[in-house]
Amino acid sequence: MIRLLILSSILLSGQLIAQQSFSLLEAQTYAISNNPASKIAQLKVASAEEKIKETRAIGLPQVSASGEFNHFIDLPTQLIPAQFFNPMAGADDFIGVRFGTDFSVTGGLQVSQLLFDGSYLVGLQAAKMYPVLSQKEQEKVKQEIKANVAQAYYMVAIANKNISFLDDMMESSEKLKSYLNILAEKGMMDSAQIDQIDLNLKKFESQRRKAVLDQNLALKSLKVTMGMDISTVITISDDLDNIIGGITAYPLNEEYALENNINIDLLNTSKELQALNLKNKKAAYLPQLAAFFSHNQQAMRNEFNFFADEEWFPTSVWGIKLSIPIFSSGMRRSQVAQQEIELEILDAQIEQASQGITLEFEAAKSEFIGAKEIYDAEQAAYNIALKIKKRSDILYQKKMASMIEVAQADLQLEQSRSTLIQAMYALVNAKVKLDKINNSYE
Numbered sequence: 418m419i420r421l422l423i424l425s426s427i428l429l430s431g432q433l434i435a436q437q438s439f440s441l442l443e444a445q446t447y448a449i450s451n452n453p454a455s456k457i458a459q460l461k462v463a464s465a466e467e468k469i470k471e472t473r474a475i476g477l478p479q480v481s482a483s484g485e486f487n488h489f490i491d492l493p494t495q496l497i498p499a500q501f502f503n504p505m506a507g508a509d510d511f512i513g514v515r516f517g518t519d520f521s522v523t524g525g526l527q528v529s530q531l532l533f534d535g536s537y538l539v540g541l542q543a544a545k546m547y548p549v550l551s552q553k554e555q556e557k558v559k560q561e562i563k564a565n566v567a568q569a570y571y572m573v574a575i576a577n578k579n580i581s582f583l584d585d586m587m588e589s590s591e592k593l594k595s596y597l598n599i600l601a602e603k604g605m606m607d608s609a610q611i612d613q614i615d616l617n618l619k620k621f622e623s624q625r626r627k628a629v630l631d632q633n634l635a636l637k638s639l640k641v642t643m644g645m646d647i648s649t650v651i652t653i654s655d656d657l658d659n660i661i662g663g664i665t666a667y668p669l670n671e672e673y674a675l676e677n678n679i680n681i682d683l684l685n686t687s688k689e690l691q692a693l694n695l696k697n698k699k700a701a702y703l704p705q706l707a708a709f710f711s712h713n714q715q716a717m718r719n720e721f722n723f724f725a726d727e728e729w730f731p732t733s734v735w736g737i738k739l740s741i742p743i744f745s746s747g748m749r750r751s752q753v754a755q756q757e758i759e760l761e762i763l764d765a766q767i768e769q770a771s772q773g774i775t776l777e778f779e780a781a782k783s784e785f786i787g788a789k790e791i792y793d794a795e796q797a798a799y800n801i802a803l804k805i806k807k808r809s810d811i812l813y814q815k816k817m818a819s820m821i822e823v824a825q826a827d828l829q830l831e832q833s834r835s836t837l838i839q840a841m842y843a844l845v846n847a848k849v850k851l852d853k854i855n856n857s858y859e
Contacts, residue, residue, distance in 0.1 A: 451644030535700030576632035
């Protein structure tokens, strides 16, 4: 009974593994949660949130405690004029006197509170910007992951379609071969013509084996991109015909909206941070004000008996410290000038990136339009080649066509299949590139 249960559980787990089928959206959602790059981006956002807390804590009360134990092997010596003890001593005569005890212990508590610091106030504003920047960077990573998953997913779908094409071609040749074998058995067909069909079948089988290898590689690439173990068994559920139909119906924008581009968004956020850096350097001209309180307890003994009920000597002090910057030999002025230059550089980078992205969009749009036109033409050519192949097989069976015409139809169909597959690759790659620049994976 136990063995039966174990066997059943193994079979069930195998079925569950085999049933892992993903649509493109499901694959992208899975990748966002499991791709290592996505996890790193999430951790950076969490780190930026902690940075806010760290910066805020600078302006809150700071409390510290200290302790010190001293054992004087040789007590320090102080020189005292000898005239204190002997009025007859010379003015340059001194007597060495040792003060203190062999052991001392000091314990203290220090409290400080920042009252005003311009750099701290600017730092708080900057700290709040870092999570925003990290979130935008995380969004960029998500877009890249979704684009990579889409590209890998399309490769699997095309590989599947390629195998399906070859299966259809092999099935057609197998049917023709079976018909010719019947005729050959009746002495109505030369076996040499059957050899030609066998030769075509061998070519198709070889191409199918390569197509299966391409399919396995595409699946492995998809699993790695999704952040999934490469040994996991998965399938895709989206049909290539539906995918291609959606791609060919994709609407094209005449002009590009730069505000949709994540790279421009990141540069604008960096500019805001740079403006705060400039503000921070200017805040260095302002004074700093802080309050402090300190309390110490000290015990001095000639024996190590600090836990005995003997006197400890307290020292307490509080105060306010004001620091006013007056002259830095031009250092602060140069620091401000550097930040102003950095801000101008960012403005130039934003302008440069805007022009580059607009040009990139136009290039991607042109590439997509060209790939779409080529695909439409190759799909039409394949349909014609398939029609010619079917007609040649029928005519050959009716002895109205020669084996040369059948072989030529096979060659045309194979060439059309190959070029159609290449056109599919070009089309989906152009679509992924266009989606990425259009921020369609948001």
